[in-house]
Amino acid sequence: MKDNTISFRVRYGETDQMGVVYHGNYAQYLEMGRVEWLRKLGISYKEMEENGIMLPVINLNIKYLKSAYYDDLIFVKTTLKKTPSVRIEFDYIIINEKEEVLVEANTVLVFMNVSKKRPIKCPDFILDRLES
Structure with missing residues (x-):
């Protein structure tokens, strides 16, 4: 599976007071x-952590193109950029129900051993x- 899309209402x-999604919420x-x-x-991310693996974000890039507003139905498409190694990288597109692109983003996370606090x-x- 390369990508997945979720949807929800703001x-x-x-x-904020103008009904615009606060920029920090996009993360x-x-x-x-x-x-x-x-x-x-x-x-399950929860099970992964319970088994001693965490995935902290080491890089986050967000390009804000349009605002999302209270009660908008928005869609977050998450795409794996390449086969992970020590790092795993995702690209994202957030759109509204009018299919307007609101945000383009990218994150890089690193697989870490919880107890040793070392990359794996x-x-x-x-x-x-x-692969399956």
Whole structure:
């Protein structure tokens, strides 16, 4: 699986007084996309952490093109950029229901051993799921 799309409505608490989504919330939207991408692959982020693997973000780039507003239905498309190694990289496009592109983004995360706090190679169970 290369990509996955999720959708949801913008909640009131995610907006400013003008009803515009606060820019910092987009990082959470990207995280929602990543977590659901993993879940669709059959991988629980929670279980991965319980098994001693975490995925901290080491790079985040967001290009804001248009605003999202309270109660907008938005879609976050998450795409794996390449086969992961120590790092895993995703591209994102966030659109509204009018199919206007709101945001283009990219994140790079690194696989880490929780107890040693050291980078590790992408676990085989993830690579195996990507190949099947």
